[in-house]
């Protein structure tokens with residue numbers, strides 16, 4: 001099976017549930033377009049069959065009127081429906097984008113021919129790389145199931161970009177835990193030592209916390225922001241600082257994901273303050289679980305390298321690796 005066959009299988013498996021949901025949705029309400037969230041809400045509530053007959057479990061605190069479980073569920077649904085509606089719209093827009101890129105790159109029967117031996121001339125694989133590069137706003141992409149996981153993709157990018165004597169700075173706080181072994185903050189699970197880590201190769205590491213709550217709101221009006229002042233000080237102090245690492249999604253933390261616009265604000269700042277004055281700094285984004293969540297990706301707003309994973313959003317959790 002060629003790379004593109006494998007990857008398209010993943011994409012189709014990913015798209016299929018949405019198509020089925022969409023088809024079912026259309027059957028249930030053939031005359032409605034649901035371009036308006038209120039219309040969508042009315043439709044959802046009409047089809048909300050809560051059959052519980054159990055006694056009311058709560059009372060409305062202002063009117064003291066008992067509330068039945070059915071009403072409580074309807075209320076909760078009302079509160080969430082706009083959110084679900086906008087996620088559904090986002091999913092459809094992402095599907096449109098991906099399918100038009102498949103058209104643009106003329107993914108045809110020839111793209112599905114298998115290759116063997118050294119795997120040279122796999123046109124399907126070449127087209128897939130171009131499609132993902134365009135989707136991610138990057139110049140080039142390498143989409144390979146041989147990258148076993150997100151951690152593997154991130155580690156490959158870091159080992160590719162950093163050299164002994166360089167330092168990296170993580171500006172979204174402590175990174176995802178599997179990266180601790182890559183960076184050399186704890187012993188490798190299999191090696192029982194730090195051999196082979198970035199630290200072992202003489203690459204140093206530092207981190208700066210994200211701003212949250214009131215501090216973030218003052219900075220950019222959002223719930224989360226980069227601490228530009230501390231970042232500037234760290235870069236000015238360390239001429240060996242070569243790479244800035246950003247983890248877009250929260251991982252195991254309870255913080256919000258970093259909006260792409262905030263990554264753009266950081267990229268603009270670093271470009272104006274350092275890159276344009278000759279400082280060579282790479283802005284790297286761990287995009288795991290970030291792909292397709294917004295209309296644009298970190299490379300659209302100035303990030304230099306982005307690594308993500310087919311086991312997550314892009315493979316719809318169906319990809320065996322990548």
Ligand SMILES: Cc1ncc(COP(=O)(O)O)c(C=O)c1O
Nearest residue numbers: 149150151176249251286288309
């Ligand atoms: C933000 C983030 N980075 C990195 C990873 C590591 O990816 P993997 O578990 O595929 O190695 C994850 C995994 O969930 C993640 O959420």
